[in-house]
Amino acid sequence: MENRRKFGKSALAVIGIIYLILGSVFLVLGLSLLLAVPGDGRMIGGIFAGIGGIFALLGIIFLLVERRKNRQALRLLEGGRYIEGEIADFQINYNVSLNNRHPMIAVVRYADINGVVHVFRSRNIYQYLDPSLIGRTVKVYVEDDSFQKYYVDMSEALSQTIEH
Known part of the structure; x- marks a missing residue:
């Protein structure tokens, strides 16, 4: 079975998309005012273009950070090295x-x-x-023995829960 997971959109990705769209609109409006x-x-027009450029740049940075995080998790999944840890608790974010x-x-x-x-x-x-689910074991994909980069794979534990 291939270790391919679908990563949902995080809040950072949604904010990045919104900032990029609004920044691009403001940038185009500002540049058109500058020229016309x-x-x-x-x-x-300069103020609009400046603010639009800042927002577009922030949107791009947010999207790149999210992309990097998803690529790292995917790389850890494809690497296949995992440890089995025990679910100790659930916390509300x-x-x-x-x-x-x-x-x-x-x-x-672990x-x-x-x-x-x-x-x-x-x-x-x-x-x-x-x-x-507390006490069940789940896979934690790790990059090396320092455990600095990891991904907790909850898909096996959550597969038995069906929401109606």
């Missing part, structure tokens, strides 16, 4: 809200051979997390 209107219109609902984050613990406990956190999960 003499006098004070040129100053307004109050930093993000969608339709007045906050996503959950799974906290996964104890290595030396007895050192490593704690990993999953990406935002927007579906119901049954408390009976």
